[in-house]
Amino acid sequence: MTNNFSTISTSSRSLHVQVARSIARRILAGELPQGSIVPNEMALCEQFGVSRTALREAIKLLTSKGLLESRPKIGTKVVHRAYWNFLDPQLIEWMDGISDSEVFCTQFLGLRRAVEPEACALAAIHATAEQRIELSEIFQRMVKVTENFDLDTWTEVDLSFHRLIFNATNNDFYLPFGNILTTMFKTFILHSSKHGAVCLNEHRLIYEAIMAGDSAKARSVSADHLQSSKHRLPELETA
Amino acid sequence: MTNNFSTISTSSRSLHVQVARSIARRILAGELPQGSIVPNEMALCEQFGVSRTALREAIKLLTSKGLLESRPKIGTKVVHRAYWNFLDPQLIEWMDGISDSEVFCTQFLGLRRAVEPEACALAAIHATAEQRIELSEIFQRMVKVTENFDLDTWTEVDLSFHRLIFNATNNDFYLPFGNILTTMFKTFILHSSKHGAVCLNEHRLIYEAIMAGDSAKARSVSADHLQSSKHRLPELETA
DNA sequence: CATGCGTCATTAAGTAATACAATTTTAAAA
DNA sequence: TTTTAAAATTGTATTACTTAATGACGCATG
Numbered sequence: 072m073t074n075n076f077s078t079i080s081t082s083s084r085s086l087h088v089q090v091a092r093s094i095a096r097r098i099l100a101g102e103l104p105q106g107s108i109v110p111n112e113m114a115l116c117e118q119f120g121v122s123r124t125a126l127r128e129a130i131k132l133l134t135s136k137g138l139l140e141s142r143p144k145i146g147t148k149v150v151h152r153a154y155w156n157f158l159d160p161q162l163i164e165w166m167d168g169i170s171d172s173e174v175f176c177t178q179f180l181g182l183r184r185a186v187e188p189e190a191c192a193l194a195a196i197h198a199t200a201e202q203r204i205e206l207s208e209i210f211q212r213m214v215k216v217t218e219n220f221d222l223d224t225w226t227e228v229d230l231s232f233h234r235l236i237f238n239a240t241n242n243d244f245y246l247p248f249g250n251i252l253t254t255m256f257k258t259f260i261l262h263s264s265k266h267g268a269v270c271l272n273e274h275r276l277i278y279e280a281i282m283a284g285d286s287a288k289a290r291s292v293s294a295d296h297l298q299s300s301k302h303r304l305p306e307l308e309t310a
Numbered sequence: 311m312t313n314n315f316s317t318i319s320t321s322s323r324s325l326h327v328q329v330a331r332s333i334a335r336r337i338l339a340g341e342l343p344q345g346s347i348v349p350n351e352m353a354l355c356e357q358f359g360v361s362r363t364a365l366r367e368a369i370k371l372l373t374s375k376g377l378l379e380s381r382p383k384i385g386t387k388v389v390h391r392a393y394w395n396f397l398d399p400q401l402i403e404w405m406d407g408i409s410d411s412e413v414f415c416t417q418f419l420g421l422r423r424a425v426e427p428e429a430c431a432l433a434a435i436h437a438t439a440e441q442r443i444e445l446s447e448i449f450q451r452m453v454k455v456t457e458n459f460d461l462d463t464w465t466e467v468d469l470s471f472h473r474l475i476f477n478a479t480n481n482d483f484y485l486p487f488g489n490i491l492t493t494m495f496k497t498f499i500l501h502s503s504k505h506g507a508v509c510l511n512e513h514r515l516i517y518e519a520i521m522a523g524d525s526a527k528a529r530s531v532s533a534d535h536l537q538s539s540k541h542r543l544p545e546l547e548t549a
Numbered sequence: 550c551a552t553g554c555g556t557c558a559t560t561a562a563g564t565a566a567t568a569c570a571a572t573t574t575t576a577a578a579a
Numbered sequence: 580t581t582t583t584a585a586a587a588t589t590g591t592a593t594t595a596c597t598t599a600a601t602g603a604c605g606c607a608t609g
Contacts (some may be wrong), residue, residue, distance in 0.1 A: 124594070
């Protein structure tokens with residue numbers, strides 16, 4: 072009856088995902104406090120105007136991401152923030168408009184600075200022959216894009232470039248960062264690429280170091296890239 | 311706040327979680343190939359002897375972790391490995407016995423080497439007064455444990471120490487690593503602590519650097535810690 | 550009388566079974 | 580070739596029953 076997510080309308084996403092998103096955003100916004108018990112299933116069903124089936128699948132989704140925890144007789148409660156999986160792309164999407172975008176992006180940069188240089192270093196060592204070929208192909212595209220610059224195209228190629236590096240680490244724990252990075256870009260639109268030409272040069276250094284198998288250099292030029300390219304955000308305390 | 315042992319075990323008893331684990335392990339083991347369509351819901355219901363409700367909740371759980379993707383008329387298919395969320399603690403648990411533990415732990419070390427030094431550096435800057443007090447309390451416990459050494463107790467305190475550092479970054483993206491680290495330890499039992507005394511000294515250096523607000527030093531001593539303490543694993547290529 | 554223990558009722562989530570709707574591929578038909 | 584229909588599969592709804600945890604009540608015991 073009461074359709075709380077009418078803003079999404081017919082966004083073709085299944086019902087339980089819409090409900091999950093709606094509940095998640097209440098949690099992320101602090102509207103449903105940590106440790107509190109959310110209304111029971113029946114109440115939520117009425118509130119969202121959906122069946123218990125759909126609602127429960129929504130709750131399972133949120134439980135999987137560490138936001139909720141259900142127990143018989145107790146109810147479903149919001150777990151402590153320390154257990155929320157902020158490295159889940161879908162959860163990151165749900166953060167859109169919840170917290171200050173600039174702060175959030177700055178925090179993300181704080182993670183990139185840790186992960187990406189090491190990923191480049193690992194890729195320089197562990198990348199397969201096929202991955203090196205693919206990397207050079209992507210870099211070729213990158214060069215072409217800068218000749219006739221288009222922001223959307225460049226963003227797409229840029230993401231491919233960094234995603235492939237994560238894959239080329241051949242380390243399972245680095246794989247998810249490709250998706251996280253993509254989601255962050257698509258959701259919060261980090262304009263890390265106003266100066267395509269400048270960035271191209273930085274990418275070239277990374278590309279060449281990886282192709283040369285020089286992990287130390289790959290690490291350092293990647294670190295430089297993240298120091299310089301990040302740039303336009305108001306630097307808080309630089310670690 | 312030592313909450314989730316009983317809760318985790320109860321939720322693991324839950325039928326749909328058991329089914330999810332079972333399917334997940336087939337996927338992780340490659341028994342259900344990437345891109346393939348898994349048997350339809352009815353078939354899986356019969357196969358596991360559960361209702362469609364339970365099965366669908368299991369599938370929702372796996373979809374949330376990037377393992378599966380469902381579409382009407384098409385079916386449910388195993389998505390490409392690059393989209394699996396290896397940073398999800400539950401998924402990591404499911405890896406137990408699937409891949410070579412030693413390789414897996416070495417890969418994890420490859421991530422720790424990237425993330426933890428930077429986390430220490432950030433904690434040195436951003437830790438609140440309360441967090442610094444708590445850190446010193448934990449370190450006191452750590453000292454006591456080494457006086458009368460007990461591996462289980464030390465592991466617990468060690469995990470608290472590192473978890474608090476992640477929290478003390480006050481960066482949302484670092485929070486999940488506390489859970490990931492805990493899960494890795496509890497699942498794969500990395501005996502990173504045979505030499506409690508030696509490690510104590512390394513932890514003291516980290517502790518003091520963070521308390522002193524010296525981020526550069528915190529970063530470097532943490533990096534040293536991860537170079538030396540992990541050591542008992544056969545180093546592959548050192549990045 | 551006060552304390553401790555066990556049983557039982559209550560409540561909310563967990564599971565099951567069934568029916569129907571929505572979606573999209575496939576193929577048949579105009 | 581285009582349109583339309585049909586079939587297969589997931590998506591959603593409804594209802595009923597089961598399991599588990601809490602608290603309260605009552606009984607027994609000190």
